[in-house]
Amino acid sequence: MSDSTIALSVIFGIVAVSxxxxxxxxxxxxxxxxxxxxxxxxxxxxxVWLLMAGEIYTTFAFxxxxxxxxxxxxxALYILAYLALAYVVSFFILPYIWxxxxxxxxxxxxxxxxxxxxxxxxAAFVSLVGVAFxxxxxxxxxxxxxxxxxxxxxxxxxxxxxxLIAFALVAAFVFASGLRxxxxxxxxxxxxxxxAVVFVGIALPYxxxxxxxxxxxxxxxxxxxxxxxxxxxxxxxxxWYISTVLLxxxxxYMWPHLFAASFSAKxxxxxRRNAVFMPLYTITLPFILFVxxxxxxxxxxxxxxxxxLLAMVQKTFPAWFLGIIGAAGALTAMVPAAVLMLAAAxxxxxxxxxxxFAPTMTDDQVARLAKSLVVVITALALYFAIYSSTTLVAxxxxxxxxxxxxxxxxxxxxxxxxxxxxxxxxxxxxGIATVAFxxxxxxxxxxxxxxxxxxxxxxxxxxxxxxxxxxxxxxAFDEPVRVAP
Numbered sequence: 001m002s003d004s005t006i007a008l009s010v011i012f013g014i015v016a017v018s019x020x021x022x023x024x025x026x027x028x029x030x031x032x033x034x035x036x037x038x039x040x041x042x043x044x045x046x047x048v049w050l051l052m053a054g055e056i057y058t059t060f061a062f063x064x065x066x067x068x069x070x071x072x073x074x075x076a077l078y079i080l081a082y083l084a085l086a087y088v089v090s091f092f093i094l095p096y097i098w099x100x101x102x103x104x105x106x107x108x109x110x111x112x113x114x115x116x117x118x119x120x121x122x123a124a125f126v127s128l129v130g131v132a133f134x135x136x137x138x139x140x141x142x143x144x145x146x147x148x149x150x151x152x153x154x155x156x157x158x159x160x161x162x163x164l165i166a167f168a169l170v171a172a173f174v175f176a177s178g179l180r181x182x183x184x185x186x187x188x189x190x191x192x193x194x195x196a197v198v199f200v201g202i203a204l205p206y207x208x209x210x211x212x213x214x215x216x217x218x219x220x221x222x223x224x225x226x227x228x229x230x231x232x233x234x235x236x237x238x239x240w241y242i243s244t245v246l247l248x249x250x251x252x253y254m255w256p257h258l259f260a261a262s263f264s265a266k267x268x269x270x271x272r273r274n275a276v277f278m279p280l281y282t283i284t285l286p287f288i289l290f291v292x293x294x295x296x297x298x299x300x301x302x303x304x305x306x307x308x309l310l311a312m313v314q315k316t317f318p319a320w321f322l323g324i325i326g327a328a329g330a331l332t333a334m335v336p337a338a339v340l341m342l343a344a345a346x347x348x349x350x351x352x353x354x355x356x357f358a359p360t361m362t363d364d365q366v367a368r369l370a371k372s373l374v375v376v377i378t379a380l381a382l383y384f385a386i387y388s389s390t391t392l393v394a395x396x397x398x399x400x401x402x403x404x405x406x407x408x409x410x411x412x413x414x415x416x417x418x419x420x421x422x423x424x425x426x427x428x429x430x431g432i433a434t435v436a437f438x439x440x441x442x443x444x445x446x447x448x449x450x451x452x453x454x455x456x457x458x459x460x461x462x463x464x465x466x467x468x469x470x471x472x473x474x475x476a477f478d479e480p481v482r483v484a485p
Contacts, residue, residue: 003319004154010323011152015330018188058336059144060396061288062193062329063306069292071305073223073231076289081245083282086252091275094253095268096414100477102263108343109259109406110351115476116413117421120355125425126406127351129432130256131377133402134344137255138337138381139388140395142166144306145333146385151310152326160386166334167382189331194284196328201287204294204312212290219293226296240445243453244397250456251404257336257343259410337378345373401439401452405431408456408463413477423467431459 061079068076100106104115109130114123142163149162205215219226230237253259265271288309295308299315302308313325349370354361361369408427412419434455438444444451 002154003322004156006319007152007154007323007326008156010320011149011327011330014188014192014324014327015334018331018334059141059148059329059333061285062197062332063144063147063309064140064396065285065288066292066295066309067304067306069289069305070296070302070308072233072236073226074229075231075233075236075241076292078241078244078248079289080282080285082248082252083285084279085245085249087275087278089249090253090278091272093411093414094262094271094275097259097410098262098265098268098271100414104476106263107260108347108351109254109256110347110355112259112413113409113424114351114355117409117424118473118475119421119425122421122425122428124352124356125428126409127347129402129405129428130347131344133399134256134340135377135381135384136395137399138340138344138378139384140399141333141337141340142378142382142385143388143395145330145337147306148310148326148329148333151307151314152322154314163382163385166330166337167378189328189335192324192328193332196325197284197287200309200313200325201284201290204316205290207316208294208298215290215294215297218297222297226293235445235448237448239448240450243450247404247450247453247456248397248400250407251400251452254403254406254410255343255399256347256403257339260343260346261339341374341378342370344377345370348373348377397450397452398439401435401444401450401455402432404452404456405435405459408460412463412467417475418467418472419463420467420470420473422470423463423465426466427459427461427463430462431455434458 065076065079068079097112100112100115104111106112106115108127110123110127113126114120117123145166146159146163149157149166150159202212205212209215209218216227223232226232229241253262262271265274291309291312292305295302295312299308299311302311310322310325310329313322317325346366349366353369354366405428408431409419409424412424432455435452438446438451438454446454
């Protein structure tokens, strides 16, 4: 039996079992809009932890982090900093978001903006922005999955074919089981991922250099500037690093799918406890970086740094082990892809189509429309994944630059009564326009700062200024939001 056949058999076997679990997860429930989008608000600490942890170990972490460690060096270390800070942010804001979500029956991020600011047009704009920036994140997952299958099959399955297969499979179990599918697959995915990254991150430096410390010593001798900012780049210095950490920390729970995932918890205390324990999950992230640092010494001529982890596993281990790593990587793409599909489809169906064009639609009709939109949105991401060559981390940072522009509207909406709808709308428009101007014009970093962070600062200034210049408005949130201690 060929190496390709062995590796693919292992991958397909694990993915098949995981998909069966996904379909079973929803079989016991009537998949109305509430069950499909927020799982009936019934997840306890463990499932919320697994669901949200599933958004850490995406193909961004599995391939992109090692890829940036390989190609850029020290700038990749921002990944370790921002996640810890993101959980601090979540500790203070997610319990309040859950409380207002329960009070008003919210299912999406745009529901928050509609209820808080009383404007269906602001809510629809938030939805369109959210969908627009979910597409590159979904593209990231599909691109990563294509890379995994191509390498694991020793070139036997082409990248585009692998992405098409995954697109069909993920769309099917999202259509059938909604958010529950992603949560239950996360159980299998997380066990595989934790084993894969810890084992490989330790085994590769020991195999080639006799230890992690010796690997770093060899790297410093061979590439003395790789581990200090700006690393192997010219523009990602200290200012870029700090501004990127702040941008991504504020923006982590501004992703529409993670914002909505908080509504699935049983209580606000579940989210608070989740924030305390989530940093433990990130302890294993350095091991992924170790792989990238090892690869640059062992395989210095890779054309794409995102290939470094899989190329090292393929070079070092037998085919069956590559299959296990490939399966873990495939699930890291499929779980977040499922949640992203669901969030984007629900946003457009409920907060754009029904809100603006068909206000008489029932929840069942919205659910049916959202399920059909899963195919349309993923097909768009699939097109970009096939025809774009952008690196995985660059795709993620593009998404962050956009969705973090929601942060002023959310935080001020919770904690500052004087904020107004015109202020938030104006700030969001200025923030998104600045993101587009800087990033599409090749001006990222801008004056040494992350372009998304520059846009966020302008967003804050405009939101405050316009809010103070416009009349105060009554809000559904005027009754204080109380969170259980």
